[in-house]
Amino acid sequence: MNAIEIRNLTKAYPLFTVDDVSLDVRQGYITGLIGPNGVGKSTLIKMMLGIVRPDSGSVKILGCEMPKQEIAIKQRIGIVSDDCFYYEHLTIHDTKKLVAPFYDKWNDSKFKGYLDQFELSPKKKIGDLSKGMKIKLALAVALSHEAELLIMDEPTSGLDPVFRREMLDLLADMMQNERNSIIFSTHITTDLDRIADYITFINRGKIVFNEAKEDVLERYALIKGDMELLDSDIRKEFIGIRETAVGFEGLVDNRHKAAQLFGNHAVLETPSLEDIMYFTAKGGRVHA
Amino acid sequence: MLNLLRKDFIALKSSLWMTLFYLAVFSIAFIPRSDFSIYFVGIYTAFASVSLVTMIDIKNNNHHFLVTLPVSRKHIVQAKYITAILFMLFGVLGSFGIHWFVKLAFPQLNKPDYTVLDILVPMGILLVLTSIYMPLFYALSKKGAGIINAVFLIALIIMAQPTAFMMTLLNENHMMSSNLLFMAAAGILLLFIASYYVAVTLFSRKDM
Numbered sequence: 001m002n003a004i005e006i007r008n009l010t011k012a013y014p015l016f017t018v019d020d021v022s023l024d025v026r027q028g029y030i031t032g033l034i035g036p037n038g039v040g041k042s043t044l045i046k047m048m049l050g051i052v053r054p055d056s057g058s059v060k061i062l063g064c065e066m067p068k069q070e071i072a073i074k075q076r077i078g079i080v081s082d083d084c085f086y087y088e089h090l091t092i093h094d095t096k097k098l099v100a101p102f103y104d105k106w107n108d109s110k111f112k113g114y115l116d117q118f119e120l121s122p123k124k125k126i127g128d129l130s131k132g133m134k135i136k137l138a139l140a141v142a143l144s145h146e147a148e149l150l151i152m153d154e155p156t157s158g159l160d161p162v163f164r165r166e167m168l169d170l171l172a173d174m175m176q177n178e179r180n181s182i183i184f185s186t187h188i189t190t191d192l193d194r195i196a197d198y199i200t201f202i203n204r205g206k207i208v209f210n211e212a213k214e215d216v217l218e219r220y221a222l223i224k225g226d227m228e229l230l231d232s233d234i235r236k237e238f239i240g241i242r243e244t245a246v247g248f249e250g251l252v253d254n255r256h257k258a259a260q261l262f263g264n265h266a267v268l269e270t271p272s273l274e275d276i277m278y279f280t281a282k283g284g285r286v287h288a
Numbered sequence: 289m290l291n292l293l294r295k296d297f298i299a300l301k302s303s304l305w306m307t308l309f310y311l312a313v314f315s316i317a318f319i320p321r322s323d324f325s326i327y328f329v330g331i332y333t334a335f336a337s338v339s340l341v342t343m344i345d346i347k348n349n350n351h352h353f354l355v356t357l358p359v360s361r362k363h364i365v366q367a368k369y370i371t372a373i374l375f376m377l378f379g380v381l382g383s384f385g386i387h388w389f390v391k392l393a394f395p396q397l398n399k400p401d402y403t404v405l406d407i408l409v410p411m412g413i414l415l416v417l418t419s420i421y422m423p424l425f426y427a428l429s430k431k432g433a434g435i436i437n438a439v440f441l442i443a444l445i446i447m448a449q450p451t452a453f454m455m456t457l458l459n460e461n462h463m464m465s466s467n468l469l470f471m472a473a474a475g476i477l478l479l480f481i482a483s484y485y486v487a488v489t490l491f492s493r494k495d496m
Contacts, residue, residue, distance in 0.1 A: 051355055052495045067360075074358035085353035087299050087344070098298045101291045102357045 001063075003027040003149050003181035009047055009057030018043050018205045021057070025198070028178045030171065032192035032213075033185035034273060035202040036281045041185040044202065045153045049079065062149060075104055078142025081153040084134050088127035092120055092137060103145035114140035118163075131158030139167065143174065150174065150182040156191050168195050189273035199273060203280055217270050221255035224248070225266030237261065240279025251279035292359060292367030299344050307337040307375065311382045319390055319397065324452045326387045326402060330410040334379025335417055335444060338372045339437050342422075346430045352496045361492045365426060369484050372422070376414045380407055408469075412476045413451075417444075419476075419483035426491040 004025035011018045018040040025031045035041050046052035048059050050067045059066040061073045086095050092115065100106040115122060118136040120129075129137065135155055142150055150171070156164050172195060174180050186192065192199065192213070199216050201208040209216065223238075226247045235241065237258065241250035251271060252258040259268060271279075297304070310333045318325035318332075345351055345368075354364055384407055391399040417440065424436045 046496070049356060051352065053493060071358045071360055074356065079356045083352065085349050085351075087350055087353075088348045089302060090299065094298055094301065098295050099357070101294065102359065 001027045002060075003062060004048060004183065005058075005060040006044075006048065007058045009044070009059065010055050011043060011047060011052060012055055016040070016205060018047070018054075021202075021205075021207055023200060023207060023210055025181065025183050025200075027062075027181045028175075029197035030175060030182045030184060030195050031198040031200060032189075032196035032273075033183060033200045033202060034187065034189055034192065034277055036277065037187060039203050039281075040205040041187075041202055042153055045151060045183075045185055049074075049077075049151065075145075076147060077149045077151055078145065078147030079151050079153075080135060080138045080142050080155045082131065082135060082155065082157050083153075084138045086126045086134070086137070089125065091123055091125050092129075093122035095126060095137070096122070096141075099141055105146040107144050107146065111140055111144035114143060132160060132163065135159060136163065139170070143170070148180055150180075150184075152182065152184045154186055155184070156186060156188055164191065171195060187277070189277060192273055201277065201280065208280055213273075216273075216276065219253060219255060220271050220276055221252050221258050222269040222271040222275050223250050223252060223258055223262060223266050224269065225262065229262065229265055234261070238279075240282045242279070242282075251275060289363055289367055289370075292363060293371060295354075296341055296344070296367065296371045299350075300341060303340060303344070306340055307333065307378060310336045311379070311386070315383070315386050315390075319387070319399075322452065323400075324455055325399075326383055326406050327410045327413070327451075327455070328448060329386065330380040330383035330407075331413055331417075332379075332444065333382060334376045334410075334414050335440065337375040337379060338414075338418060338421070339440070341371050341375060342368065342425050343433070343437065346433050349430060349496075355496055362488050365422075365484065365488045365491050369418075369422065369487075372418050376411060376418070380410050380414065383410070405469075408473070409455075412472060415476050415480045419479045423483055423487040423490055426487045426494070 002024045004023070006021060006023040009018065009021045009023075016038070021040075021044060023044075033041050033044070043052060047054045047057075048061065048066070050070050062076050064073045066073060087098070090098065096108075096111060100108065100111075118133075118140060120133060120136060120140070124133075126134070126137075135158055139155070156167065159167065168191060171182055171184075175182065184192065184196065196213050198211065199213050200210040211219075224247065227243065230241075230243075230248060237252055238250035239253055241248055255268065262268070311329070314329045314332045315325075318328040322328055345354065351364075355361060384402060387399060387402055387406075390397060391402075421436065421440055425433050428436060
């Protein structure tokens with residue numbers, strides 16, 4: 001079953017378009033939504049949540065249609081974003097008093113537990129919280145109403161490495177329940193190297209791939225070799241290529257074909273998600 | 289719905305005293321000087337309070353947060369209209385109460401006997417103002433809403449004297465027939481209901 005089903009979602013802005021995106025996010029897994037800044041990750045998430053209205057297309061979350069059943073959907077999802085937009089003049093305690101009654105399954109003791117764990121004082125005003133602390137608060141709120149689906153938009157961008165790891169452990173804990181799912185948008189791909197099961201790569205408003213992480217890493221290859229290996233036909237095999245004074249490194253999306261093509265003349269490595277994102281976004285030839 | 293109303297009062301907690309402050313300031317400003325002070329105090333206090341309760345939601349783009357809660361946009365608008373009515377009642381009834389007290393405590397100010405009409409007329413004017421203000425508030429951005437607030441405040445100040453003059457004319461010529469009042473009340477209620485539907489439509493289509 002899918003936690004999220006997106007069909008032909010389109011939103012056009014004057015300088016940018018999320019173009020006919022279809023996507024399934026599997027239930028019971030962590031899906032990482034990756035892509036460079038400004039390619040449509042946040043817009044896609046906002047459209048899922050009804051914050052931005054799509055021009056066309058449909059969104060189903062946990063089997064319910066957006067926006068028709070948005071209240072039922074939002075009872076079952078948690079949202080963590082680097083822009084939480086809470087009331088800045090209120091304290092954390094006031095914010096809890098404001099938010100809790102909206103959720104049928106709000107768990108007050110769980111919330112207090114998370115505040116202790118994240119070292120957030122209930123007396124602290126939202127306006128006095130750092131970006132990282134606001135994300136911690138949003139996470140505490142999201143995890144305190146028994147959300148089945150966590151939708152996270154760049155949640156780790158303002159966090160220190162210690163809490164980032166702590167947060168990833170919390171997400172792993174949440175995934176102990178097979179019913180739960182997480183979609184996690186980020187451009188810090190090392191977080192996804194650790195925890196993601198599926199990767200969705202979005203670039204220039206279009207989905208490049210949506211596959212199991214292991215399959216992606218098996219399919220793509222990073223080729224390193226000397227410049228004399230490159231001719232115009234070989235160059236066409238690369239999604240992106242970076243040339244330096246001592247040689248080149250390039251990304252291909254068919255490891256098997258690349259192995260046949262280069263044999264022992266080049267080194268084939270498993271790329272990181274960051275490599276895939278970098279070479280796909282840059283495309284063509286890059287001189288270092 | 290109740291949660292959204294509750295939300296307004298939690299969010300306003302530290303600024304609720306401002307509504308009493310408005311009531312006090314406008315009372316001091318208008319009661320000794322104007323024959324129509326009961327209208328002015330009620331309208332100014334209520335509209336300033338309505339502005340306060342709307343601006344609290346956009347100070348930090350809080351609509352972005354509200355639309356992530358398990359409520360529909362229609363309910364967000366509905367709750368704001370109800371809060372606005374509560375603040376209108378506070379302003380108008382507060383003004384009525386203060387004028388009743390002033391008439392007893394300070395007879396030298398020669399305040400007239402007040403009737404139900406002195407509650408209904410400012411209430412009607414406020415419903416008209418809110419009917420125009422709310423759809424604009426939900427259609428515009430944070431900056432636009434701030435401009436609208438300023439425009440309404442200036443318009444209220446400019447319109448005060450002409451309105452007083454018109455009220456005097458209506459009273460002197462006994463033009464306030466029950467038929468006219470009934471028609472005006474019905475028209476205002478229709479305008480208010482239409483305004484609500486327009487605001488819901490505009491806010492539902494708005495991208496955050």
